[in-house]
Amino acid sequence: DRSGGARPPSLVGSIDQGTSSSRFLLVDSDGSLLSTAQVEFRQIFPESSPHRPGGSCVGWHEHDPFDIYDSVATCVARTFEELAGLGLDLTEESGRAGLVKTVGITNQRETTVAWNDRTGRVYHNAIVWDDTRTAPTAEAIIRENSTGDQEVEGIDLLRAKTGLPIASYFAGTKVRWLIDNIPALRDDLTSDDERPHVRFGTVDVWLLYMLTGYRRAVSEDELGERLAHEGGAYKTEASNASRWLMMDLESLRWDEGCVRAVVSGSACWDGSAHDTIPATCLPEIEASVCRLGCIRGIACRGDGLALRGVVVGSMLGDQQAALFGQSCFNAGEAKCTYGTGLFLLMVTGGVPVPSKNGLLTTVAYQLCDKAGQKLPPVYALEGSVAFSGSTIGWLRDRIELIGSASETEALALSVPCNGNMYLVPAFSGLFCPHWKSSARGCIVGLTATHSKAHIVRAALEASAFQAKEVFDAMIIDSQVNLLENLRVDGGATANKFLLQFQADLLNVPVIRPKYLETTAMGVAYGAGLAVGLWTLSDLKEKWKQDRVFSPTMPEAVRVRNLKGWSKAIKRSLEWTEEDD
Numbered sequence: 001d002r003s004g005g006a007r008p009p010s011l012v013g014s015i016d017q018g019t020s021s022s023r024f025l026l027v028d029s030d031g032s033l034l035s036t037a038q039v040e041f042r043q044i045f046p047e048s049s050p051h052r053p054g055g056s057c058v059g060w061h062e063h064d065p066f067d068i069y070d071s072v073a074t075c076v077a078r079t080f081e082e083l084a085g086l087g088l089d090l091t092e093e094s095g096r097a098g099l100v101k102t103v104g105i106t107n108q109r110e111t112t113v114a115w116n117d118r119t120g121r122v123y124h125n126a127i128v129w130d131d132t133r134t135a136p137t138a139e140a141i142i143r144e145n146s147t148g149d150q151e152v153e154g155i156d157l158l159r160a161k162t163g164l165p166i167a168s169y170f171a172g173t174k175v176r177w178l179i180d181n182i183p184a185l186r187d188d189l190t191s192d193d194e195r196p197h198v199r200f201g202t203v204d205v206w207l208l209y210m211l212t213g214y215r216r217a218v219s220e221d222e223l224g225e226r227l228a229h230e231g232g233a234y235k236t237e238a239s240n241a242s243r244w245l246m247m248d249l250e251s252l253r254w255d256e257g258c259v260r261a262v263v264s265g266s267a268c269w270d271g272s273a274h275d276t277i278p279a280t281c282l283p284e285i286e287a288s289v290c291r292l293g294c295i296r297g298i299a300c301r302g303d304g305l306a307l308r309g310v311v312v313g314s315m316l317g318d319q320q321a322a323l324f325g326q327s328c329f330n331a332g333e334a335k336c337t338y339g340t341g342l343f344l345l346m347v348t349g350g351v352p353v354p355s356k357n358g359l360l361t362t363v364a365y366q367l368c369d370k371a372g373q374k375l376p377p378v379y380a381l382e383g384s385v386a387f388s389g390s391t392i393g394w395l396r397d398r399i400e401l402i403g404s405a406s407e408t409e410a411l412a413l414s415v416p417c418n419g420n421m422y423l424v425p426a427f428s429g430l431f432c433p434h435w436k437s438s439a440r441g442c443i444v445g446l447t448a449t450h451s452k453a454h455i456v457r458a459a460l461e462a463s464a465f466q467a468k469e470v471f472d473a474m475i476i477d478s479q480v481n482l483l484e485n486l487r488v489d490g491g492a493t494a495n496k497f498l499l500q501f502q503a504d505l506l507n508v509p510v511i512r513p514k515y516l517e518t519t520a521m522g523v524a525y526g527a528g529l530a531v532g533l534w535t536l537s538d539l540k541e542k543w544k545q546d547r548v549f550s551p552t553m554p555e556a557v558r559v560r561n562l563k564g565w566s567k568a569i570k571r572s573l574e575w576t577e578e579d580d
Helices: 065-085 135-145 171-181 183-189 203-212 256-263 318-325 389-397 405-413 452-478 496-506 518-530 536-542 555-572
Strands: 011-017 021-027 033-040 100-107 112-116 198-202 235-237 284-286 289-294 311-317 334-338 342-349 360-365 378-385 422-424 442-444 486-489 510-513 545-549
Touching (some): 011 065, 065 203, 100 203, 100 318, 171 256, 183 198, 203 289, 203 311, 311 518, 318 378, 342 452, 389 405, 422 452, 486 496, 496 545, 496 555, 518 536
Parallel strands (some): 100 311, 235 284, 334 486, 486 510
Antiparallel strands (some): 360 378, 422 442
């Protein structure tokens, strides 16, 4: 400031859209948190469905796409309104809107939406990443593409190209289920007029489209339904696209053969001139850190508009954003996020490392240079577990064994050990490294001497046991002799019992950072990189350690615990198989 006053701050926004809630935060150029807001939104667990007449919908999990968008918009508005109340009005009308230089978007991955960009109609609720309805869909895709003379069969048919097994977890199986089951979508895909207007997207795609689009002139009240915006940017980025079962990991482009493998077996195409979806149905794949579009503005109290004209500078899947937020940029650096699920990722560098031990080969991130040209991608190995924090939520909400998650640490520490009792939270099957969709949850080793405290302890230990399985597979696949430590984040890392037990099982130090919400911070860092606020070396310096949990468990106890867990896993298998 030439007048000698303080230099106006440069601010970066972060949209963190998760499975159960959305968050928005603003940080300054030092990476310090300025303001934040968080909003939970509705979880839909259908008990019945016209798409499964007379059948059970157990395991189905949906989100209303407009609930997702509205929760994000509410968070943005609340943050801006709070700051305005403190004397910092950042809306367009204030003259200070330019202080917000960029916004990043991070999202629950794999959750899938379908809509028509001409009419604005959304075909169905979003199918959430942990939904089990697509397990038969995955099996059908495997059958349709198995010829008996291939070198690779079964769930690994597409792994060489995509890095993924064919499993219910991934967006491609959800796209296929929607094509198979939603009549309006089937009609549009077989109509020459409407085919070019069908849009599939994960949550990053949906949010970018809605934020950069504008409201339609047609009256939604008259139609009696909510409509998607129009004119929005229809893009994804490499880390999210790598979760579809359709992207070639090396070229970072949609692979026509993989797309056909997923969708061509649908009865949708019977009697049609078409046998697959057109390229226009899939979003353009961009780098993770680049200028993706400009936000049209979110209404605040009064007539104010927040974020109008602000560039979306980064998008990253939530786990890749956490990896970024933990400053894991180099090969061999790893983090584990304890959220709804559990996700352990390790950077492997510039070449995708195939897994032979049930892990996923995925894109960690892709940057652009100063001229906006894409740089080579950076890859990672990932182990994904469906139930971690949600296991504690199950104890609280379904079993009503506890009143809040904060009770679990004291309960776990009130007993000296698990009493040889194990809880396997395979509520929707087992993910990495087992990939057994027919597994189901179980408690084994139960005796009359066990108490509520033992069950709570077993639920916490289950997260650590699952992380240990993934950790071991990662060492084998990556050919790293030993991961020297593990950086951790997510809400459950406030639980000191869990982190100490994790360090004991892994037999390496577990490091908790000062700022636990690394997902939101990671994509803020990415957006700041895109507009030149920071460099990677700057971000390395911003990461700060809070506490190290060092292993103390005797080897004999560790071995005994792991043996018991292995037995419990075996008991959980093949529960949904038909009796012989």
